[in-house]
Amino acid sequence: MAEQTRRRFLGRTGSLALAYALAGCGIEGTLEKAQKAATPIPEVTHKKVPLGNWTFSNWPLYIDKQVIKDFDKQFGGHVKYVEDINDNDEFYGKVRQQLQAGESIGRDIVTLTDYMCVKWVRNRYVEPLDKKNLPNVVNNLVDNLKSVPYDKEREFTVPWQSGAVGIGYNPKKTGRELNSVDDLFDPAFKGRVTMLNEAYDSAGLTLLSMGVNPTEASIDQILAAIEKIQKAADAGQFRRFTGNDYSTDLAKGNIWVAHAYSGDIVQLQSDNPDLKFIYPDEGAMLFTDNMMIPAKAEHMYAAETMMNYVYEPEVAATLAIYVNYLSPVKGVQEVVEKSDPEIANNPLIFPSDEIRAKLHPYPALSETDERTMKEAMAKVTGA
Amino acid sequence: MTTEAPPAAGQALEEEPDAPPPRGGKSRDKLRHGVLAVWSALALLYLFIPIFIIVLFSFNDNQGRFNFTWQGFTLRHWADPFADPDLARSLVNSIEIALISTAIATALGTFMAMALVRYRFRGRSGVDFFVFMPLSSPEVVLGAALLAMFLTLNVNTGFVTIVIAHVMFTVSYVVVTVKARLEGMDRHIEEAAMDLGATEWTTFRKITLPMIAPGVAAAAMLAAAISFDDYVITSFNAGQTQTFPLFIFGATRQGVPAEVNVLATMLLIVVLLLMGLNVLIQKRLAARDAARTA
Amino acid sequence: MSLHRRRQLLPWLFIGPGLLWLLIFFLYPLLNQASVSLMTGNPEQGYDLTWAFSNYWDAISEYKEQFGRSIVYAAISTILCLIIAFPLAYYAAFHAGRFKNLILLLIILPFFMSYVLRTVAWQLILSDDGTVVSFFRSIGVLGDDGRLLASSTAVIAGITYNFLPFMALPLYVALEKIDPRLLEAATDLYASRATAFRKVTVPLALPGIFAGSLLTFIPACGDFINAALLGTPQQYMIGNVIQSKFLNILDYPQAAALSFTLMLFILIGIFLYARVLGARNLTQAAV
Numbered sequence: 001m002a003e004q005t006r007r008r009f010l011g012r013t014g015s016l017a018l019a020y021a022l023a024g025c026g027i028e029g030t031l032e033k034a035q036k037a038a039t040p041i042p043e044v045t046h047k048k049v050p051l052g053n054w055t056f057s058n059w060p061l062y063i064d065k066q067v068i069k070d071f072d073k074q075f076g077g078h079v080k081y082v083e084d085i086n087d088n089d090e091f092y093g094k095v096r097q098q099l100q101a102g103e104s105i106g107r108d109i110v111t112l113t114d115y116m117c118v119k120w121v122r123n124r125y126v127e128p129l130d131k132k133n134l135p136n137v138v139n140n141l142v143d144n145l146k147s148v149p150y151d152k153e154r155e156f157t158v159p160w161q162s163g164a165v166g167i168g169y170n171p172k173k174t175g176r177e178l179n180s181v182d183d184l185f186d187p188a189f190k191g192r193v194t195m196l197n198e199a200y201d202s203a204g205l206t207l208l209s210m211g212v213n214p215t216e217a218s219i220d221q222i223l224a225a226i227e228k229i230q231k232a233a234d235a236g237q238f239r240r241f242t243g244n245d246y247s248t249d250l251a252k253g254n255i256w257v258a259h260a261y262s263g264d265i266v267q268l269q270s271d272n273p274d275l276k277f278i279y280p281d282e283g284a285m286l287f288t289d290n291m292m293i294p295a296k297a298e299h300m301y302a303a304e305t306m307m308n309y310v311y312e313p314e315v316a317a318t319l320a321i322y323v324n325y326l327s328p329v330k331g332v333q334e335v336v337e338k339s340d341p342e343i344a345n346n347p348l349i350f351p352s353d354e355i356r357a358k359l360h361p362y363p364a365l366s367e368t369d370e371r372t373m374k375e376a377m378a379k380v381t382g383a
Numbered sequence: 384m385t386t387e388a389p390p391a392a393g394q395a396l397e398e399e400p401d402a403p404p405p406r407g408g409k410s411r412d413k414l415r416h417g418v419l420a421v422w423s424a425l426a427l428l429y430l431f432i433p434i435f436i437i438v439l440f441s442f443n444d445n446q447g448r449f450n451f452t453w454q455g456f457t458l459r460h461w462a463d464p465f466a467d468p469d470l471a472r473s474l475v476n477s478i479e480i481a482l483i484s485t486a487i488a489t490a491l492g493t494f495m496a497m498a499l500v501r502y503r504f505r506g507r508s509g510v511d512f513f514v515f516m517p518l519s520s521p522e523v524v525l526g527a528a529l530l531a532m533f534l535t536l537n538v539n540t541g542f543v544t545i546v547i548a549h550v551m552f553t554v555s556y557v558v559v560t561v562k563a564r565l566e567g568m569d570r571h572i573e574e575a576a577m578d579l580g581a582t583e584w585t586t587f588r589k590i591t592l593p594m595i596a597p598g599v600a601a602a603a604m605l606a607a608a609i610s611f612d613d614y615v616i617t618s619f620n621a622g623q624t625q626t627f628p629l630f631i632f633g634a635t636r637q638g639v640p641a642e643v644n645v646l647a648t649m650l651l652i653v654v655l656l657l658m659g660l661n662v663l664i665q666k667r668l669a670a671r672d673a674a675r676t677a
Numbered sequence: 678m679s680l681h682r683r684r685q686l687l688p689w690l691f692i693g694p695g696l697l698w699l700l701i702f703f704l705y706p707l708l709n710q711a712s713v714s715l716m717t718g719n720p721e722q723g724y725d726l727t728w729a730f731s732n733y734w735d736a737i738s739e740y741k742e743q744f745g746r747s748i749v750y751a752a753i754s755t756i757l758c759l760i761i762a763f764p765l766a767y768y769a770a771f772h773a774g775r776f777k778n779l780i781l782l783l784i785i786l787p788f789f790m791s792y793v794l795r796t797v798a799w800q801l802i803l804s805d806d807g808t809v810v811s812f813f814r815s816i817g818v819l820g821d822d823g824r825l826l827a828s829s830t831a832v833i834a835g836i837t838y839n840f841l842p843f844m845a846l847p848l849y850v851a852l853e854k855i856d857p858r859l860l861e862a863a864t865d866l867y868a869s870r871a872t873a874f875r876k877v878t879v880p881l882a883l884p885g886i887f888a889g890s891l892l893t894f895i896p897a898c899g900d901f902i903n904a905a906l907l908g909t910p911q912q913y914m915i916g917n918v919i920q921s922k923f924l925n926i927l928d929y930p931q932a933a934a935l936s937f938t939l940m941l942f943i944l945i946g947i948f949l950y951a952r953v954l955g956a957r958n959l960t961q962a963a964v
Contacts, residue, residue, distance in 0.1 A: 029723025055623065060633035061448075061640070065467070082623045083469055086633035089924040093527060094619055097534045106539075106623065233910070240827050240909050244636050248797060251451045252804035254826060267638050270447030270454065323637075324448075367721045374926045382743075382910025382917070415870070416772055423768040426761050427783055430841065433798030437790055451801060491695035498691035510692060512944070515891065517703050519943040521899040521919050524936040528706030551702040554695055556843075556892060563847045563888035567881060568854055598850040601781060605846050608788035614902075631793045639793065647790045654789065658782045665775050 041155055046130040046300040051077025054108045054299035056306065059085045059289070062111070062161070064322035071309055077302060082107070088116040095294075099125045104296035108303040111160050114362045115200050115370075117290050118150040122367075126156045127293040133304035134158070136311035140330045144356050145288065149215060150364035157290035158307045159328035161319070164351070164359055165201050165285040168250055168260030168268070168277050181209035181280045184257060185232050192256040194249060195229065197241035199377035200362045201285055202229055205259065208282040208360070215360045219369040226376045233380055241381040250275065261287075262348045263325040277348050279355050286359035288328065324349055434651070441644035448638030464645040470630055474646055476542065477611050477627035484549035485607040491550070492557025492606075493599050497591075499558070500565040517555045525552070526619035533620065540622030548620045549613065553606035560605060564598025714933035724930060732934035740918055740935065744942065747914040750829070751897035754836040758844035758893050759886065761837070766848035766885075771857065781849060785842045792839070796906050799835065800826060832912045835903035840896070844889040851885020852878075887954055895943050915939055 060083040068081050085091045095105045120126050137158055151157045169178050184193055195202050204214040206225035239255055246258040251271045265277035293303045316329035317336045321343055337344040444455035465471040499511055533544055576586045614628045631639055714732055718724030769780040803809055803825040813819040825831055863873040901916030923932040
């Protein structure tokens with residue numbers, strides 16, 4: 001008899017579990033939300049309140065921790081600085097469910113890359129900013145970042161750091177100087193080139209070689225660019241498609257030319273002084289990591305105070321010296337000049353205005369187009 | 384053939400039984416022993432080659448943020464390895480999580496293994512098979528599904544959910560490893576003990592447990608290692624808690640600081656020291672037992 | 678309670694906590710994913726349960742290459758692990774004396790040194806201009822332009838390296854319980870050492886071989902990180918596809934369908950393997 005009860009118990013629990021699982025089925029879409037959100041943005045006011053305990057999520061090693069200590073000292077409260085963003089897609093995967101359900105994700109600032117910000121802004125996963133609390137941002141944001149296709153008035157996003165996606169190479173191995181995007185496709189370097197596996201980066205740069213402005217490219221043009229990459233990949237042009245991990249290969253000479261981030265080459269030059277980074281003649285992609293306040297965050301005034309704080313040229317200079325990427329704040333170069341002239345004069349960290357004009361932000365694609373692009377790229381990279 | 388007195392339950396089983404007598408001469412046996420020893424040394428060397436590099440590069444005087452090329456010897460990374468409080472915190476978290484989840488998983492898994500090997504009951508093969516399933520599921524799907532469940536139940540992700548997740552996927556490893564120990568194990572000693580009046584619990588405690596101890600210890604080590612090094616499932620269920628692998632993965636974008644190498648080396652040294660201590664204690668105990676029975 | 682009743686309930690008492698843990702934290706999420714695998718839709722319009730078994734068919738037909746590759750890589754790695762680990766486990770079990778535990782510890786110690794650091798270390802060691810590659814070039818194993826990284830060799834080597842402890846420990850566990858007096862008896866009965874090994878040691882170690890192979894092969898099939906860091910798109914495994922579909926393309930139904938298909942392949946494989954080794958191993962009662 002014990003057997004029967006046990007079996008029945010298991011059977012019942014099993015079917016209950018199944019029913020539960022299936023009842024919870026159906027994953028919500030984002031289109032509805034986006035359509036609702038296309039309504040005009042109201043003016044918001046975030047009143048001044050004591051900062052209290054609030055949370056700032058960022059990528060690891062992306063801040064000089066002294067800045068946080070100074071901030072707490074100056075403004076009171078206590079910021080919990082969490083370095084739990086390792087990858088845009090992974091982070092989104094982690095918090096997606098709560099965002100879609102309209103719940104708070106327990107963070108007051110998140111720092112994500114442009115193409116992820118497009119999604120969050122479009123779906124209103126973020127809170128609008130109270131510009132009255134951000135005078136430094138309004139005044140000091142560099143001109144070429146004052147507007148982006150997905151956030152024309154910077155109502156939701158504040159750039160943290162930028163970087164250029166260009167070409168890193170070793171002139172000793174290539175035998176010549178490089179200056180064009182098509183150098184990545186030069187058969188002379190067959191098997192010695194790597195390309196980034198992120199479609200926004202690779203397709204973007206390739207579009208430049210085809211004479212198209214990536215920021216305004218249509219999905220068809222993007223697919224044509226991916227087609228070009230596919231052809232080259234089939235011919236064996238690329239040794240690998242990488243994330244950040246081209247750095248070992250480039251430093252060790254396994255590859256000669258890499259589709260690379262400016263900040264990485266700055267660091268790699270101490271490992272291998274031969275390495276160079278170029279902003280190709282046609283232009284380069286500009287990636288920006290932006291601070292945003294997630295929807296239903298509790299400490300919006302605190303978040304804005306921090307955003308405003310890091311736009312003071314002195315503070316921005318501290319960050320620039322530590323991070324070595326492109327600062328989005330005006331007037332930083334002069335401050336850095338005083339203490340670190342080498343960094344101030346490094347075109348990889350402080351490019352001239354000419355070059356800045358050639359840096360293109362990512363296009364703002366609809367979710368369908370983005371998926372089409374990513375699927376096409378996945379075919380090329382074999383995933 | 385001499386008959387030895389049956390070993391005192393649970394105790395002398397830890398002693399090393401005598402090696403079988405040589406056949407074909409002592410030299411042949413020595414050769415065999417030598418070859419095995421060399422192979423083992425090479426295998427261990429192979430396992431440790433990257434470790435040497437990691438330790439070595441903790442002394443690298445790298446000027447940039449990357450740590451790939453030897454640029455000179457320095458001790459500066461060793462001067463203040465705990466300078467970044469988040470890095471230190473992540474290491475501590477990983478150790479704590481590993482210890483707790485290993486304890487739970489080893490307990491749960493050992494008992495499961497015992498039931499699966501020792502008893503016949505309905506549904507045994509089903510459970511046997513079921514235990515393999517967590518191993519076969521890709522981590523990304525498992526991690527995300529677990530997260531989805533936690534969120535639906537409004538559970539805050541963090542330390543506790545990481546432990547739960549780790550126990551979930553290490554239990555299978557424990558079960559399989561302990562089973563390998565239990566299968567084919569001689570039950571006669573246990574039966575003898577029970578014949579002599581020991582209750583099942585006493586038998587388990589004084590005979591079975593010591594006999595399977597090496598299996599349980601190995602399973603525990605495996606579970607601890609897997610838990611410590613896990614990335615994917617942890618990243619989904621960690622909330623705002625940082626663990627060592629999470630920190631390092633995230634740091635690769637900017638360049639993993641040499642302090643990470645330092646901390647890893649320190650961990651290595653601590654564990655080796657503890658183990659060395661263990662060997663010493665074993666030696667003392669064995670000597671004491673030998674003296675006592677003499 | 679009668680002794681008989683107690684005896685009946687005892688195994689369930691032992692299994693209970695572990696099983697409960699797995700049911701709640703594994704089976705329930707898994708069932709949830711099963712329902713996701715039968716959905717259709719996209720991130721914009723949401724997903725609905727349409728019992729789309731076609732997801733499975735599409736998954737297999739589109740990615741059969743990656744499925745096949747994963748199984749092959751995992752199998753080769755498992756065999757390599759067995760070859761490398763068996764003598765090591767044997768030595769630890771029979772010849773190491775009081776250093777047994779030390780050797781075990783040394784085997785798993787690399788795991789405490791972070792995956793990323795270990796892989797970068799291998800990338801440095803095996804880089805094209807490094808000593809290892811130069812050595813292989815000089816003895817002709819590699820062509821003049823040959824390389825070790827970004828190849829199937831590197832991926833398989835990476836998988837083997839990372840799963841070695843999973844093979845070694847169960848092997849050790851099974852070997853260590855073999856009473857050497859059995860071998861002594863065998864040789865007393867005029868068996869050669871080789872025969873004794875073949876007819877006594879190996880059968881007794883079989884549970885360990887079985888356990889080790891499974892603990893190596895199964896997770897290796899779903900591995901993605903070795904292929905991502907050490908391979909080219911030609912080496913990408915089904916794990917990479919699932920990773921990409923889930924995190925990057927956000928095609929949850931396909932990712933779930935791929936996962937379940939993988940699980941199915943693996944479970945079938947276990948079944949066949951158990952058959953080959955003698956089904957007793959899977960549901961064996963004590964001797």
